[in-house]
Amino acid sequence: MTTFIFDVLKDLKSNNVNFSELTFILPSKRAGLFLKRQIPEVIKQTVFSPVIISIEEFVEDLSKLKSVTNKELLFHFYDTYTEQTKKENRDSFEVFSKWAQVLLQDFNEIDRYLIPQESIFNYLSDIQELNHWSVEKNQTEFVKNYLSFWKKLHSYYNHFTKTLVNKNIGYQGLIYRKAAENLDYYIQSNKKKQHVFLGFNALNTAEEIIIQSLLENNLAKTYWDIDSVFINNSKHDAALFTRQHKNNWNYYDQNEFNWVTDNYSKEKNISIFGIPKNIGQAKYIGSLLKTIKTKKESLENTAVILGDENLLIPVLNSLPSSIEDLNITMGFPLKSIPLASLFDSLFHIHKTSTSSFYFKDVINIISHQFIRPLFIINGVDYASKIVETIDSNNLVYLNIERLKRLADKSNEIINLLFSDWNKSIEDALKNCSNLIIYIKKNLDKNKDSNLLSLEYLYRFNELFNALKRLNSDYGHIKDVSTLFGVYKELLSTETLDFQGEPLKGLQVMGMLESRVLDFETVIISSVNEGILPSGKSNNSFIPFDVKLENKLPTYKEKDAVYTYHFYRLLQRAKHIYILYNTEADVLTGGEKSRFITQLELENNHNINHQIIAPEVPVIYPSENIIEKTDDLLVSIIDLAEKGFSPSSLTNYIRNPIDFYYQKVLKIKEHNDVEETVAANTLGTVVHNTLEDLYKAHVGKFLILEDIKKFKSLIDSKVLYHFKKEYKEGDMAKGKNLIIFEIAKRYVSNFLDLELKALKAGNKIKIIAIEANETVLMDIPELDFPVKLTGKVDRVDEFNGSTRIIDYKTGRVEQNKVEITLWEDITSDYTKYSKSFQVLTYAYMMMLSKKIVFPVEAGIISFKNLNEGFLKFSKKDKSGKGAKKDSYITQETLNDFAKELKTLILEICNINIPFTEKEV
Structure with a gap:
């Protein structure tokens, strides 16, 4: 495969051109390599x-202006x-920056296309007058300010461009305009200099004037790269600009148009x-x-676009390990590296x-991989x-004094991270720079293994130095939000450049980096509407x-630019793989690109179109x-000797694996900070409050005054108890x-229930409150002791009948404390479970x-207090109208003990594994 660049060089050689005296001008620096x-x-x-330079470098030289950042x-x-x-009418810098970016882009377009500034700005002002409220007799202050803004656009432009030119700097459009203005002087000063323009497509007016003038003065050659399939089809946008240049430039009335090729028609695997x-x-x-590597095809001529x-x-994370040589033309975005998340977190807490x-912000910052070692x-x-x-203290918010007390010898780091940045922007930037120095000192302890992290730090140090300089020179940054x-x-806009051999191995690049370059194998990703074209x-x-x-230029011209780049990649390639996202996404392209449909409709090549789904095992x-x-x-024996609690046994019934983790392995859940009071905390508070109120009355009959x-x-x-x-x-x-x-209402409602019972003439005697019980259970089949342990919320005597009461702050219905078959109680x-x-x-x-x-045993549900004491009942038969027995007798407990014993024997049986249940 011959490349466009190689063909250009061969043509120049055949014309006996002295290469040493040439100045090659290309669309990008990348093509120059x-x-x-x-x-x-x-x-x-x-x-x-x-001399090999990009068009931007060439026009900078022409204009005598230096490009500066946006x-x-x-x-x-x-x-x-x-x-x-x-x-009184000025926006803050933060508000200004939102609309000024758009206006600067418009200034740029107006200058690149050499539009008379005054006429277009006056035109825009007149449009606003017509579209809005100029017919109103009594215009509001807001309307006056709005119209005044549009009338000032030309004065903004004049003042701004004059200031830049006086400082010998400019934006791209201004540089192009000045280059076009200086062109005659340049031509007079460089009458023997030969320029070679190659690989250009869409040109702005300034570029057209520059190239045409050099051509007409015999100071330049230009090589276009367009295929006959495109240029001969008047409706094909891949040649939209090239057709215009060929048809409209006077130079081509007398001179040959280089070149129209026939590469696209050759056989291709698409x-x-x-x-x-x-x-x-x-x-x-x-x-x-x-697959390409396995076929022993060289990746030297392969590009991933x-x-x-x-x-x-x-x-990059998906590349096969067999790929040894790789060149990446795009930088790694600084916003994607871990250090960016640290400064995002810091700005987040200091914006106000x-x-x-x-507490989550604090933990997020002090646990960051670059910060944790400093503590x-x-x-x-x-x-x-x-x-x-x-x-442990359930702290939802912390002040800097509390953090300093906890950090002790790390107070200097605490100051850098949490001191008030709003005192002055200089202090905020100084804190960021000092923090970078602290992190660097720590990384320097093991420099060899932290080279990449140190590179991150260096780039962020450059970024904050740029912020310091901008703030020092202009003073427009007034608060942390700005x-x-x-x-x-x-x-x-900042990237971390990859190091590698730029001309060796697989090339990974963006669409614009591919200009002028040719590859035998091309893989193009994200060929979706909204992306290609945009x-x-x-x-x-x-x-x-x-x-x-x-x-x-409008969106039509911008689409034509993408069309040219897309088809140009296909011109000389032999193996082409086009990928698109099948999942509809309105934000990042919702359907396959029109380029794919166009390829299929043109029917110039055999195309294999497949929908690929990942293999899901x-x-x-x-x-x-x-x-x-x-x-x-x-x-398990140790646990049995200490005692099984009713909650641990019901936990086993619910899911044996949970019992194994929590009771056998003793793995506890981490106690997170409760921003909102949890249900179990509410339950504990209510239980403890009632214990506190009733504990002094154990053994006594309750009276109304109590x-x-x-x-x-x-x-x-x-x-x-909440505290x-x-x-x-x-x-x-x-x-x-x-x-x-x-919680207060629960306790109050419960006490109202007690009052109601006492007023009705009932006798209530407290026997025990929160009674801790640990008893030995006789299980002859086991050669070790088994204990039961637990805390009974309340035992009382109600009109001579003993009641065992368990409090529940959740809702419990009567049918949850009734059983029909004993064997169901452990399954x-x-x-x-109740x-x-x-x-x-x-x-x-x-x-x-x-x-x-x-005795009677049951539950008092604080969410169902109207039902009162929900008694355990054994139903004789299932179905409506079953007879219930709410008294617990020795016989009842003997029946229950059999099931309890079976359950404990299962837990202690070495031959029965812990098996997870679906919960």
Whole structure:
């Protein structure tokens, strides 16, 4: 395969051109590297290298202006804006930056296409007058300011461009305009200099004038790269601009048009793959490259063109390990590296001035991979200490003083991270720079293994130095929110360049980097509408019809640019793989590109079109089974000797694996900070409050005055127990305040129930409150002791009948404490767990001989208090009208004991594994 560059060099050689005296001008610097490599292949002798530059470098030389970054232009423009706008009508820099970016882009287009500035700005102003409120007699201040803005556009432009020119700097459009103005002088000064323009397509007016003038003065040659299939088809957009140049330039009336080729018609293998999602495309690119490598085809002439540059990282992670040589023309975005997330978090907490910080933000920052090591001093991990204190004290918000006390010897780091950035922007930037220095000192301890991290730091240090300079020179950044906006803008344009051999191995590049270059094998990704081409985006103040009138590019011209690049990649390639996303996504392209449809309709080549789906392995669910070993049995015996609680046994009934993790392995769930009071905390507070109220009355009959006294203590007791359980969590507002009031209402409603019972003449005697019971259970089949342990919420005597009561803050219905068949009580957790618990308490009380049978046992549900005491009942038969027996007798407990014994024997049986249940 011969390349366009090689053909150009051969043509120049055949015309006996002295290469050393040539100036090659290309659309990009990237193409210059390939040109320089191919010169020795054509010349075959030692010569001085010709000048090889990009068009941007050439026009800079012509204009005598230096290009500056977009962000620096914005600061310059704000100077103009403040000088030309009354103070009371000025936007802040943060607001200004939102619309000024669009206006700068319009200035750029107007200058690149050499549009008379005054006429177009006056035209825009007149349009606004007509479209809006100029006919109103009494215009509001807002309307006057709005129209005044449009009238000032020309004065903004004049002042801004004059300021830039005086400083010998400019934006791209201004540089092009000045280059066109200086062209006559350049031609007079360089009458013997020969220029070679190659690979150009869409040209702005300034470029057209420059190239045409050099051609007409015999100071240039130009080589176009267009195929006859496109240029001979008047409707094909791939040749839209080339046809215009060929037909409209006077030079080509007398001179040959170089070149129209016939490469596209040659045989090609074109495969089109529809693949779901971007990650699917990235993975499939890896598979394609592996296949190409396996076929022993060289990757030297292979390019992966990323239509969507966000695919870079997924593609790099999907490349086969067999690829040794790789060149990436796109940089790794700084916004994607871990250090960016740290500064995002810091800006997030400092955008608004605050005296306290949300605990998740604090943990997020001090746990960051670059920050955590800074808190390890003399072997003490102060970051862990802070996190543990937050968890144990339920701290939702922390101030800097509290953090300093916890950090102890890490106070300097705390100051850098959490001191108020809003005091001054200089201090905020200084904190960021000092933080980078601290991180660098830590990484320098093990420099060899931290080279990449140090590179990250270096680039971020450059970024903050740029922010310091901009703020020092212009002083437009007044608050952290504006600083964050400028930081994000700079960050979005910064990349970390990859190192590699640019002319060797597989090439991974964006669409624009492929200009002028040719590859034998091409893989193009993300060929979707909205990406290739980009669609009808119009980020401009200039209306569509005004653009047409002034011959400014619209979305049609931009689409034609993409069309040219796409088809040019296909011209000389032999093996072409086109990938598109089949999943509809309105934000990033919702359907396959029109380019694919056009390829299929043209029918110039045999096209293999497939929809590819990832291979999804069928994973059959497998039971989680833990076999019991001798060592495991030792742990179970130890647990049995300490005592099985009713809740642990119901946990086993619900799911044996949970019992194994929590009780045998003793794996506890991490206690997260409760921002909102959890249900179990509410339950604990209510239980503890009732214990506190009733514990002094054990062994006594309750009287009305007792309950009335209890009611007067509700507020103080509930508050005390909330502080004890909820630690330093905030109960003064929001959901927590509601839950606090609910707890008080639960206790109050319960006491109202007691009052009602006493007023009705019932006798209530408290026998026990929160009674801790541990009893030995006789199981002859086991050669080790088995104990039952638990805390009974309340035992009382109601009109001479003993009741065992379990409090539940959740809702419980009567049917949840009833059983029909005893064997069901240890098998169905959902239906019978409440019955199991109250019967276990009754059985323990029987074994401890603290109560006389028969007794009643049941639940008081605080969400169902109207039902009162929900008694356990044994139904004689199932179905409607079944007879219920609510008294628990010795016989009842004997029947229950058989099931309980069977359950415990199962837990202790080495031959019965712990098997997970579907919960």
